[in-house]
Amino acid sequence: MPAVRSADPEVLAGADLLDQPVRWVHTTELADIGPLLRGGDLVLTTGIALPDHTEGLARFASSLAESGAAGLLVELGRRWSALPQELVAHCEERGLPLVALRREVRFAAVAQAVGERLIADQLAELRAAERVHDTFTELSIGEAGPAEILAAAQRLSGSAVVLEDEQHRIVDYLVGPADDGFVEDWERRSRTVRTTGRTGWDPSTGWLVTRVGRPERGWGRLVIAAPAGASAGLTAVAERAAAALAMHRLHDRTRDGQTRRVHHELLAALLADPTDEETRRRVEIAGLPAGRQLVGVALRPPRPAQLDDLVAACLRAAEVTHAPLLASVFESEVRGLVALPPRADAVRFVDRWAREVAGRVPAVVAAGTPATGLASADRTLQEASQVLAALPALPTADAVGGVRRLEDVHVRGLLTLLADDPRVAAFVDRELSALRAEPELFRTLRALVEHPGSKAAAAAALHVSRPVLYDRIAKIERLLSVSLDDAEVRTSLHVALLAEEV
CATH class of the missing domain: 1.10.10 (Arc Repressor Mutant, subunit A)
Incomplete structure (x- = not known):
């Protein structure tokens, strides 16, 4: 600062502690000022009333260090032309930054300059806090969805933002200025991060983590990249974003609506271009690991009003059978992509999954031929939908829980494939x-x-x-x-x- 530079300052002790925050400035000539200070106070003095013996200087330096003072600035000329080595040694020993001001300076000018800087910083923090408050209040009142809330959190934090569920699977994310593999191997890394309280910063990963919703109803966590630590402003962004997400869940009639939105986007992307690299990456992040067999499925409930219930039944059956799944409603049917272990019997596995579904919602179920990678995902999805189109509209007693495939629909299946010819x-x-x-x-x-x-x-x-x-x-x-x-x-x-x- 100009007011300090004009005094020709020289750092004599605590040079490695100059980044300590300053809360305020005190000008004093009292030797026993220590107990009256607060942590972060900066002390300015000419040293006129300071002791002239080693023990007194040691007590003075110790009292300042114990009070948490940010540092000691001493103007030379009135008491000393050079600071006593005893004072320098004691300040170095106690970790108290000591600066000699080798030219005369108006302490009032220094105090005013520092005070103005502190007040400006505090005002900036208040304005930033007000901006965060107004942003998320508007989103909550407008019943904004998770995508808008995450976008606001990313914009205010300037960092990557991830929303995960209680199984540490990514529901959605937005990358920051430099992704640097932030979401790679997410599930394993996330399981190692434990924080106390609602919000916490994990130094090993550089993640600021806050819980979404109350502990007993916790749906997941919001993670913001914070490699340099979590400031009060960044913590406020994380907590207000988490509160807005929790509020959205109260307004959202479908508890897993965000997951379904992502599933629909990914299935539509696979049907359009299964070779797209970004789609492949997002599918793996969504929980379908590479190297699995992929089987497209298509399901039709007795009534269109049961489509949402059928999606929920599919997701629940996936949990029971430990088969990761993407599922969503497409017009009058539910389409899904089931990921099976590489050596699993695809027919038996999908049949078991279908029985789990039928136990909750009766449905006509069709399956495509297993694909060995995402590049063929569109084929197996389209086959399943074509087989379903060739089946009777309503589930019969023998059809419930059974899976129909191309070989089951015979000439009707062929005609379904050629329907638009x-x-x-x-x-x-x-x-x-x-x-x-x-x-x-x-x-x-x-x-x-x-x-x-x-x-x-x-x-x-x-x-x-x-x-x-x-x-x-x-x-x-x-x-x-x-x-x-x-x-x-x-x-x-x-x-x-x-x-x-x-």
Whole structure:
């Protein structure tokens, strides 16, 4: 500071302690000022009233050190032209910074300059605290989501911010100016960090950690990168952000809504481009480790209102079977990606998982062919969805808990894969167009292909007599100009009807 530099200062003791914070400045000539000081006070003196013997100087230096004084500045000229070596030695021994001011200086100017700096710093802290308070108050009132709250915490802290659940899995994160692998191997590292109280700083990792919610209802933790330590301002950011996240959970009807949002984003990204490196990284962070078998699953509940319950059942089944899972709602179905151990029997494992799901919400379940890496995740996800589309809309008793795969849907599965092909549409129209104006004959044809070899069963399904059925068969043959006794004709019509359904 200019006021100090003008006094030509020379550090004589405690040179390694000059970074101690100064709380205030005291100008005094009293030798017994020590008990009146507070920790962090800086003492200015000319030394006129200080003792002239070694014991007195030792007591003076000791009293200042014991009071926690930030340092001692002595102006030369009035008492000493050079400070006594005894005083220098005692200050060095007690860890008290000692500075000789070799030119005359107005102590009032020094005290004023320091005071103005301290007040300016305190005012800046108050303004920063007010900004933190206003920011998170607005977010809470506006029922902002976790993404907005984390963005605010990152902006105010200028550091990486991570939200993790109670199993130390990352729910979401935002990197700071320099990521430097902050989230790598997160789960293992996070388990080693233990703090006392609601908020604490861990020096081994440089993490400022605060709990989200009350201990008995703790949902997880908020972590902010703080390699240089946690200031009061940074602690306030962490605690206000955690409080805003807890408030959001009170407003959020779905307890795991944040997890579901991330799962939906990741599944959509895998379907769009499973080779994207950032998507791969975020999938691993979300809990699907590399080197696992990946099986796409698709599920449909009896009613659309049960979709959210079905997602919850999928996540719970994943915990029970110890199979990490991404799951989310896509239109009228739930899609998921299950990660299995590399050598596990994929069929048996997924069947067991499906039974756990069905124990909570009955559903039609379909699975794709296992993929050996994320690069093929889109294939197994699409297969599962295509198989589901080929299955009956509502879960039957034998379907609940059972998993259907491509080999289970036969020609219906093939037609599902080809549903958007215009050539299939042309084939269906060519085979069935003559019957579209005759609903009664259309139903009769369906009953005939669904009961092959038994006209009695077909008549019973239609609730008509056999003579009536024979009459309708004759009309169908005339309209289509075919014989229904021809096996290839019956097959062709059956495929057309299946394609029409799909």
